[in-house]
Structure formats: structure tokens, C-alpha cells
Amino acid sequence: MDTDTSRTLERALYEVKRTIVGQDVLLERLFVALLARGHVLVEGVPGLAKTLAVKTVARVIGGEFHRIQFTPDLVPADLVGTRIYNQRDGEFQVALGPVFANLVLADEINRAPAKVQSALLEVMEERQVTIGRQTYPAPEPFLVMATENPIESEGTYPLPEAQVDRFMLKVLVDYPSPAEEFVIVERMVAGLPDTGAVLSPEAVAQLQTHVETVYVDPSVIEYAVELASATRAPSRVGRDDLARFVTYGASPRASISLVLAARALALLRGRDHVLPTDVRELAPDVLRHRVVLSYEALADDLQPDDVIRPIIGAVRVPATPLGERPTGSELSGIRQEGTEPWTPPAR
Structure with missing residues (x-):
């Protein structure tokens, strides 16, 4: 393997770990899914830095990040976008939804009804969205990290097995050790370091091609x-x-x-x-x-x-x-x- 590729990936992981403490498995699996063009389902209680992890990875790869909070009143158009009638021009214009980003965090995906879950999982599988008669491709690279809360089941809509099967990986996130939690609190008190872009979306696309070799x-x-x-x-x-x-x-x-x-x-x-x-x-x-x-x-x-x-x-x-x-x-x-x-x- 080319040494430059190895060093670049090491630097990218190191840059993320400057901010995230004690979630080595999650971070590694996020990079695995990103390189393999897959998606990740994460199960863990609130407060374990799941959002911060994917947001930091987005900064490191120089990509765009969107977070979607799933709620029971969400509709598919809130995710993928919709057509809006412009009275001045007398034409419909398309407003693309938040799924059009390089890294998308679907927070508590099981809180949204089946139609919304299906809309997200469709763009995950097809990497495109059809609005009206137009098809819009998702950006590259494209990674969805969906989260589930294991300790609360009221007001949730469990994902059907056929839909869960679309996720490449399901990662279980546990509490940090006391030593790791000390470092986490210390970093938050002192202020998180600025995260720089080590890669670019184009570089990630090249790495995805490299994986195939x-x-x-x-x-x-x-x-x-x-x-x-x-x-x-x-x-x-x-x-x-x-x-x-x-x-x-x-x-x-x-x-x-x-x-x-x-x-x-x-x-x-x-x-x-x-x-x-x-x-x-x-x-x-x-x-x-x-x-x-x-x-x-x-x-x-x-x-x-x-x-x-x-x-x-x-x-x-x-x-x-x-x-x-x-x-x-x-x-x-x-x-x-x-x-x-x-x-x-x-x-």
C-alpha cells in the first residue's frame, strides 16, 4: 500500500481524536463506512458524543454536515426537499432538503413514522432523490449515521428488518471509562481544539476507489x-x-x-x-x-x-x-x- 495514503488516513483519524475521547471503535467504523460507501446505525444513550463525532469527521474531510432531528410530525419533504411555487415567476422551484450533505446525522431515527424512515433509506440505497420529475444525485462522498436510543421506547417506530438491513454497520456505543471521562470533562472545560480539514471530498472519493484495489x-x-x-x-x-x-x-x-x-x-x-x-x-x-x-x-x-x-x-x-x-x-x-x-x- 502506498505510504502517503496510510499517513493521510492516520492524520485524519488523529485529528478527529484530538476532539473525541474514548470512542475509538465508533470513529474507526465511521471511516470504514465512509471508505466502503456504506452507512452506520449507532445505538447508545444520550450524551456519548455521537453528534460531535460525526460533525468532527465532516470537518476533517472538508465536507458538509447536516443534522436532522427525527420527530413524529416529520414528513418526507422535510428530509429530501419539495417543490415551491414562485408567484413572481409563475414557476415551481425545487428546495433541496438536508439529506443533501456529505455527512448526515439522522438523530433518533426511530422517532419518525415509516414514510420518513423510507424516504431516508431510499436516498441511502439509491444515492439520489426524485422530486417531481427531476432526479437529484446525493453529493459524494455520502454517509448517513442514524442513531437510536436504547433506553426509551415510548413514541417510537421501530425500523423494519428490511430497512435496517440497508445499514452496513450497527455500532453499540457504551459509557467511557472514568479515566476517559476525566479527559472529556477536562477538554470541555479548557475548550475544544479547532479541527482542521485533513482531506477533501475529492480525496475521499479517490480513497473509495483505492479501497476497490x-x-x-x-x-x-x-x-x-x-x-x-x-x-x-x-x-x-x-x-x-x-x-x-x-x-x-x-x-x-x-x-x-x-x-x-x-x-x-x-x-x-x-x-x-x-x-x-x-x-x-x-x-x-x-x-x-x-x-x-x-x-x-x-x-x-x-x-x-x-x-x-x-x-x-x-x-x-x-x-x-x-x-x-x-x-x-x-x-x-x-x-x-x-x-x-x-x-x-x-x-
Whole structure:
């Protein structure tokens, strides 16, 4: 991997961490989603710097940031925009909504009704909005970070599974440690440092293209598929005891997200190839919102992670010789439908 790319990403993360304390996983996942062209769903109680985190990332990449507070009276036009009649000109003019920004914070997304949630998730998936007969593309790069409050359920509209599946990652944010909280209070008392732009939207777009060149060994792809498949049938990996807790497992979109996110994580960590451990580390964030638990699991007060982590632990991690990319003749041995899996050549 090119050293300049690695140093640029390190500087960007360092600049964000000058402001944000104790949210290393969230910050790393935000950059992963940004590089992999995905979106992030964050669950955490109020006051954990979720808004400040995404706002700081927007400053570091030199992009535009918009925050949308979701409420029960919100309508789709409040998000995507609408047509306004101009009496002076006698014509309709389009007023674009707040989703037209590089980083969008959808605060408490589960407080808005289904129509509003669908409007946001449509622009996330299609990266465009149709108003009247005109289609308006979302800016590049484009990242949506939606938040949910786990401690309050009154007046909320839970996201349907089909819509939650559109998020690449779901990150759980916990309280900081006492030492981290001391630093947070100290920084707020002294005043937050000015955050400078390390990147530009154009530079981020180039990095997104660079991610596509990160090498993924076929055995790593097979590992990602096996992880997603194991959530649908835990008995395949010897966890028959967990089958009764799962109603629906992760969709094939989970396998795709695992590989795409792992490539971004590899680039962020200065590598030009994906390790199986990259996939394993990201698996809980990719799978936890895609697994539908059974009523029995809910009755036992189980969380998705209580079921997912044992399943991940039961799937064998492949031992892949790194840096040995298959040649054209070897590629013909990669598993297709009904053929044997490809095995890397001996050193």
C-alpha cells in the first residue's frame, strides 16, 4: 500500500481524536463506512458524543454536515426537499432538503413514522432523490449515521428488518471509562481544539476507489459467506443449542458488507490485503442488526450479540498465505457452483 495514503488516513483519524475521547471503535467504523460507501446505525444513550463525532469527521474531510432531528410530525419533504411555487415567476422551484450533505446525522431515527424512515433509506440505497420529475444525485462522498436510543421506547417506530438491513454497520456505543471521562470533562472545560480539514471530498472519493484495489483472497470471501450462513443455520457449525433463538439469519447482503467493510478496514490499517481477522472483527457490527431473534430469545432477555458471538467463535478462521495472489490459471480453480474450493499454492 502506498505510504502517503496510510499517513493521510492516520492524520485524519488523529485529528478527529484530538476532539473525541474514548470512542475509538465508533470513529474507526465511521471511516470504514465512509471508505466502503456504506452507512452506520449507532445505538447508545444520550450524551456519548455521537453528534460531535460525526460533525468532527465532516470537518476533517472538508465536507458538509447536516443534522436532522427525527420527530413524529416529520414528513418526507422535510428530509429530501419539495417543490415551491414562485408567484413572481409563475414557476415551481425545487428546495433541496438536508439529506443533501456529505455527512448526515439522522438523530433518533426511530422517532419518525415509516414514510420518513423510507424516504431516508431510499436516498441511502439509491444515492439520489426524485422530486417531481427531476432526479437529484446525493453529493459524494455520502454517509448517513442514524442513531437510536436504547433506553426509551415510548413514541417510537421501530425500523423494519428490511430497512435496517440497508445499514452496513450497527455500532453499540457504551459509557467511557472514568479515566476517559476525566479527559472529556477536562477538554470541555479548557475548550475544544479547532479541527482542521485533513482531506477533501475529492480525496475521499479517490480513497473509495483505492479501497476497490485492496486484495481479498477467495478463502476470506468463503469465510465471510460461512459467517453469514451460520446465522441462518447455527447447527452447521455445531451450535444446535442456538438454533431455537434465531428466527431469521443474516441476508446475503451481510456477506457483501463483511467483505466491503473488511477491505476498507485493511486500507485504514495500512494494508493492501484483507486478513481473516478483519472480517472476524467486523462481524458483530455487520450481523447484529440483521439477525431476527425468536420469541424464546426475547423471553430469555437475550441480545443479538449473545447469539452472534458464539456463532462467530464456532466458525473456523481460514489460514491464508498472504501476499500470494492467484494467477490467471489458478483463478480457474476458485470455487464455482458444484466445484471444489480453491486452495492457495504451497510456498
